[in-house]
Amino acid sequence: MGEVRPGGQFRPLDDSDPKTVASYRLAARLGSGGMGTVYLSYTPGGHPIALKTIRPELSEDPEFRRRFRQEVQAAQRVQGLHTAPVIDYDTEGAQPWLATAYVPGPSLQTAVAAHGALPVSSVLLLLAGVAEALKVIHSAGIVHRDLKPSNVLLAADGPRVIDFGIARAADATALTGTGVSIGTPAFMSPEQAAGKPITPASDVFTLGQVAAYAGRGSGAYGDGPSHAVLYRIVHEEPDLTGLPDALRFIARCLAKNPEDRPTPEEVITLCQEASHAPLIQSGSWLPEVIGVDITRRVSASAELLAARSKTAEAPTAVPAPVPPTAPVTQPDVRAAGQATPPVHAAPTAFAGPVPPPLPSPAHPGPYAAQSVPNTVPPYHQTPHPQQPQTWHPLPQPRPLPLRPPKNTAGKWLGIGVGTLSALMTLGGCFAFLSSFEGSSGDSANRSGDTGSVSAKPLPDPKPVTYKGINIPLDYYIRFADSPPKPIQDRSPDNNNDADLYYDDVYGEALASRGAKIVLLNNAQKGSLKTCRGETRYADDVSLSQLSKGTQLCVHSSGHIALVTFRGTAPENDPSDYVAVDLTIWRNAEEPTDN
Incomplete structure (x- = not known):
């Protein structure tokens, strides 16, 4: 006021x-x-x-x-x-x-x-x-x-x-x-x-x-x-x-x-x-x-x-005199519940009830300037542009060349020779037939449906580790960023960029827009293989379930991250945040057929 x-x-x-x-x-x-x-x-x-x-x-x-x-x-x-x-x-x-x-x-x-x-x-x-x-x-x-x-x-x-x-x-x-x-x-x-x-x-x-x-x-x-x-x-x-x-x-x-x-x-x-x-x-x-x-x-x-x-009558008691060399000023005038304009002190002591007039505004001095409108944009709450991170799968290797089927004429010639040759031993005949059948089977397997040929497995991406990331309440991080930096969003669960965020909508918890979080038990070793093999997905994990050193696997945006929980803000810290270490395998999830 x-x-x-x-x-x-x-x-x-x-x-x-x-x-x-x-x-x-x-x-x-x-x-x-x-x-x-x-x-x-x-x-x-x-x-x-x-x-x-x-x-x-x-x-x-x-x-x-x-x-x-x-x-x-x-x-x-x-x-x-x-x-x-x-x-x-x-x-x-x-x-x-x-x-x-x-x-x-x-x-x-x-x-x-x-x-x-x-x-x-x-x-x-x-x-x-x-x-x-x-x-x-x-x-x-x-x-x-x-x-x-x-x-x-x-x-x-x-x-x-x-x-x-x-x-x-x-x-x-x-x-x-x-x-x-x-x-x-x-x-x-x-x-x-x-x-x-x-x-x-x-x-x-x-x-x-x-x-x-x-x-x-x-x-x-x-x-x-x-x-x-x-x-x-x-x-x-x-x-x-x-x-x-x-x-x-x-x-x-x-x-x-x-x-x-x-x-x-x-x-x-x-x-x-x-x-x-x-x-x-x-x-x-x-x-x-x-x-x-x-x-x-x-x-x-x-x-x-x-x-x-x-x-009204004038005050009856005289307060302590104003120091003759000291200008005047005044205390805080904040409105209850919010900061409001304070009052201000007079530059010189008045000789009487009417203060002296100030210089005329019509004649500004050399330092007078017109008010500058506030054209500065407000502080951006999100320090990074909020562009969706699109996952691009690695290119698939070219399929192996197919072997052409063998000539069947040789097959019947071999049978004829076996029939006419009385001197061929029974063991030799069995050996010939066994060799023929193996060759014929390999040919059949390789000359089947060309669409079913398997590609070589993809190499595992190299992990990147980031230590000591503090995620404040109502902030999120993106796994594609390097390094991942907390970004503010009051509704991160509705934001496609929120690969990992900290909120308290249903109690303090770590969550992901991918809704694929796995809390690892103490006997499990956090690794890419472990995270790929686990399917006990949850939407979020409550902080009450976590202790220092607890690990979680998070799948989001085509990336896989191992999150190591390091704790929350200390009691004397006015901020509210969680501290984590991250190991990220980018583009580590296999694409799924639609």
């Missing part, structure tokens, strides 16, 4: 919302997410702030409160130009809350969804600004853990990073399994997705993902089910199709090994080298259409404050 509706109006409070938090009177609801709800309020001097209340479920957990207190105290030390400094907070009350300054600008997520990818000059300034924010955050001993487009706000004088460190407060509480999602799968690092220790290098990886999203209009690892996205993050290379050449250095941030990623300082240097002009954060760093949106939000905040001052 967005904080500003069409026409510049905020979402009003309803009966479920509180009217005050501590000494702050709430003016409007900005959004809500996994951590809590964000409201718009004002200081006595008229400065807009974003006040986040924590969800009751989290508030009741002692471990969360302890961590939340630590993170808020650490966040107070962060005073960067591109971060959201803490203004006021309460970590001990019945309902903990945190206040930062309100940023009247859209989130990166909202801007890209509405207007498409940003121009290269804007992406370089965005990337350099967020890298500068991470440098300050890491210096305070904090790892953001949840950097994503909805946590990067586009202010008039540069980006603002919000919600740094707060995700850690809920990262290890007992409530993380009750529907509270900590971290966003599409923007996690490989080590975070695998449940490994998180370091500042993890934020650099997600910075690369954020930059790819800004520069091409879609994420570097596609979308779809969370387990599929996480599998690609851990095991596959990013998809940077459509990303301008000037931004290709982003791939360094997306290195699988944390030690291979650049530091935030190095990222800033790379941005400077890729830019044709000095990096200057100003009112013209964004496309004009986004500048108009910022102006509308500034006006909406001022109008709401003016309306409230006529009907």
Whole structure:
């Protein structure tokens, strides 16, 4: 749910919302997410702030409160130009809350969804600004853990990073399994997705993902089910199709090994080298259409404050003063159940209730650019073209030449000579007749029906072995591919290419579109001869029947494969997949007569 509706109006409070938090009177609801709800309020001097209340479920957990207190105290030390400094907070009350300054600008997520990818000059300034924010955050001993487009706000004088460190407060509480999602799968690092220790290098990886999203209009690892996205993050290379050449250095941030990623300082240097002009954060760093949106939000905040001052008393308590050198920003505003545009921090402190006007959109600066429509196609879920694999039998050898029948005249001549010769012994006669009959029989066999002549048996194809293939849930492989690579298909049983797939339609199982799978017993040795001889075919084999080292024969597309089961994903792996070794005999099945 967005904080500003069409026409510049905020979402009003309803009966479920509180009217005050501590000494702050709430003016409007900005959004809500996994951590809590964000409201718009004002200081006595008229400065807009974003006040986040924590969800009751989290508030009741002692471990969360302890961590939340630590993170808020650490966040107070962060005073960067591109971060959201803490203004006021309460970590001990019945309902903990945190206040930062309100940023009247859209989130990166909202801007890209509405207007498409940003121009290269804007992406370089965005990337350099967020890298500068991470440098300050890491210096305070904090790892953001949840950097994503909805946590990067586009202010008039540069980006603002919000919600740094707060995700850690809920990262290890007992409530993380009750529907509270900590971290966003599409923007996690490989080590975070695998449940490994998180370091500042993890934020650099997600910075690369954020930059790819800004520069091409879609994420570097596609979308779809969370387990599929996480599998690609851990095991596959990013998809940077459509990303301008000037931004290709982003791939360094997306290195699988944390030690291979650049530091935030190095990222800033790379941005400077890729830019044709000095990096200057100003009112013209964004496309004009986004500048108009910022102006509308500034006006909406001022109008709401003016309306409230006529009907309500000002707040009675004064919160902690805003640091004079720190810009303002605001927290996460994700809608419950889905990510929604967050609210944004103001670039400078206002002297009065009405914020200063922004540069006129009619006079864009040298870096202003029109919004680029998002023409980048979505991430292709199937990395290989889905062309049916047609089996072509090997050519049959030419039939052997036939021997012509012997001349029967010699046969009768032999009989006549035997009759007239009285001196021929009985044994010699028998020997002659036996020899004649053998020769006659061979002739008859060879001079029969020429259509029944047998060809030489085909030679066995050479096996090809592939080890350590991980097949995620709802993915399949093709035996004709070399090497076989998992391809996503939510209905692989209806796909003629699915020689072996992993699904859970009737319980977790390995299946084949050829419906010819044989589970070998422990006494059988997996070989081509064994697989050819077995006919105990099944449509699928349940994972409950398999243990490490179990072998299966699979006949599909004219090929025969020996599948050795190696296990499933470990418990701390967010992906769901099976690991197998494959030995494939291609074109090993004899053609059948129709």
